[in-house]
Amino acid sequence: GEDVEQSLFLSVREGDSSVINCTYTDSSSTYLYWYKQEPGAGLQLLTYIFSNMDMKQDQRLTVLLNKKDKHLSLRIADTQTGDSAIYFCAETPGVQRALTFGSGTRLQVQP
């Protein structure tokens, strides 16, 4: 079945860039998403990319997709303490199909 993997933890200093990585196994993945979850809250959609794209930039966020290696990354520029949260990578093969999530990467931003 489909599998999405992420590293569990990342620690950066405030002002640095953060790069969160994700690998997936489903070659039919069409839509790939990044979600953010703060303590006690639901999931906030940060950004998404379609499989026919290599890169997408949205303000401080840059998503890179290497479809050949099935590797997705999220770069957060100028990381702030408010960026401390758990970040989930998710994929789906089609619109309104089930999302398969990674286990989440906990980002800790040190002042």
Place this chain on the structure above:
Amino acid sequence: KAGVTQTPRYLIKTRGQQVTLSCSPISGHRSVSWYQQTPGQGLQFLFEYFSETQRNKGNFPGRFSGRQFSNSRSEMNVSTLELGDSALYLCASSSATGDGYTFGSGTRLTVV
């Protein structure tokens, strides 16, 4: 534009009881999905409804069920609760464009 609304936010139930959770999607969204989040299993897909029909179902026992009403609001029901059903239950709604699933804040269910 109002977001996805889930009620209640918190629930405490006893083993063997049943529970109903509610989700109101973003206006205009006809697809509603439910996910279970636990520390051990992470985020797992329960089921998805579109126009009152269940289109997709995850790998959960029949004690987990759901429905969707004509106004796209959805409910999920868990019968004969077990301790392992303690989790954060998240509802998401989406349009037909693939530009993302908007999640609610979740219902935290504790089974004692």
